[in-house]
Amino acid sequence: MFPILKMEIQTEQAHSMIPNLYQQTAGIYDFVISKEVLENDLEFYLSLIKSGQTVIDIGCGTGRVSLELAKIGCHVTGVDLSEKMLEEFRKKIPSQYADRFELLCCNMNELDLAKKFDWIIFPYRTFQALRNDSERVACLESVRKMMHPLSRVVITLFNPNPGLLKIWGTAEMQGFVDFDVPIPNENFSIRRIASLVDHDIEQQTLGMQFIYQKYDKTGVLEELPDALELGYLYPAQCEEIFLRSGFIIEKAYGSYNFEPIVEGVYQEQVFVLKCE
Numbered sequence: 001m002f003p004i005l006k007m008e009i010q011t012e013q014a015h016s017m018i019p020n021l022y023q024q025t026a027g028i029y030d031f032v033i034s035k036e037v038l039e040n041d042l043e044f045y046l047s048l049i050k051s052g053q054t055v056i057d058i059g060c061g062t063g064r065v066s067l068e069l070a071k072i073g074c075h076v077t078g079v080d081l082s083e084k085m086l087e088e089f090r091k092k093i094p095s096q097y098a099d100r101f102e103l104l105c106c107n108m109n110e111l112d113l114a115k116k117f118d119w120i121i122f123p124y125r126t127f128q129a130l131r132n133d134s135e136r137v138a139c140l141e142s143v144r145k146m147m148h149p150l151s152r153v154v155i156t157l158f159n160p161n162p163g164l165l166k167i168w169g170t171a172e173m174q175g176f177v178d179f180d181v182p183i184p185n186e187n188f189s190i191r192r193i194a195s196l197v198d199h200d201i202e203q204q205t206l207g208m209q210f211i212y213q214k215y216d217k218t219g220v221l222e223e224l225p226d227a228l229e230l231g232y233l234y235p236a237q238c239e240e241i242f243l244r245s246g247f248i249i250e251k252a253y254g255s256y257n258f259e260p261i262v263e264g265v266y267q268e269q270v271f272v273l274k275c276e
């Protein structure tokens with residue numbers, strides 16, 4: 001288990017952060033994502049999406065999924081509201097594949113592209129940055145406009161069944177280290193100190209603040225603040241909003257290993273949607 005560090009996150013920086021955009025942490029994002037949550041997610045997308053297909057990766061971040069799809073010959077439009085994340089993405093584009101990418105800085109609920117895609121994907125819980133139904137419906141409406149009859153959508157969210165809310169949703173979650181990883185080829189590690197600052201059970205929203213500490217054996221080298229504000233939905237609520245927005249659930253999985261969603265179990269929710 002991780003040590004409990006009672007550390008209040010009260011820096012001015014943490015309070016002035018725009019949540020969800022990784023403004024100060026885009027450069028370390030690739031090292032600190034959860035390997036556990038994302039186990040087999042790349043394999044999942046690569047099993048569905050084929051060479052030559054067109055993909056819009058919404059909330060593409062540093063290009064973790066887009067880059068793999070471009071490598072197999074897909075044409076990828078990456079959309080993200082964070083210029084910082086897109087900057088990291090651009091640095092990673094191999095020159096031989098540069099013509100397979102188009103990157104756009106845009107809010108996912110204000111997308112208005114006169115273009116259709118074979119796949120519209122929201123990897124790693126990106127859809128959860130939308131915190132209420134009107135934002136979700138606005139986003140899903142713009143998704144529909146980008147679809148042709150054979151297009152498919154992949155939306156992933158955490159399943160707030162008891163196991164997960166026990167970790168994410170409890171008042172005890174104040175200033176504790178929720179991961180600690182050595183950084184490859186560097187002489188330092190990064191640990192994240194997380195605090196739940198808001199949990200609205202009625203609105204189903206969570207607010208988290210983080211301090212990422214880079215440290216080595218001499219002590220803490222740098223502290224980077226960050227904040228997330230997420231909405232969460234139970235499987236039946238996802239189904240309702242997808243149906244209301246004109247989608248049919250083609251597949252629903254509880255993991256990227258194609259396991260079923262099981263009530264009361266700590267899992268992901270991975271939906272493949274088509275239009276009616």
Ligand SMILES: C[S@@+](CC[C@H](N)C(=O)[O-])C[C@H]1O[C@@H](n2cnc3c(N)ncnc32)[C@H](O)[C@@H]1O
Pocket residue numbers: 020021022058059060061062063064065079080081082085106107108109122123124125126129
């Ligand atoms: C958890 S990261 C996922 C990044 C990437 N999809 C991946 O799988 O590694 C969520 C991404 O969504 C972006 N984001 C957050 N809110 C957004 C919004 N309203 N519109 C577009 N992108 C947004 C963030 O900047 C971040 O890059």
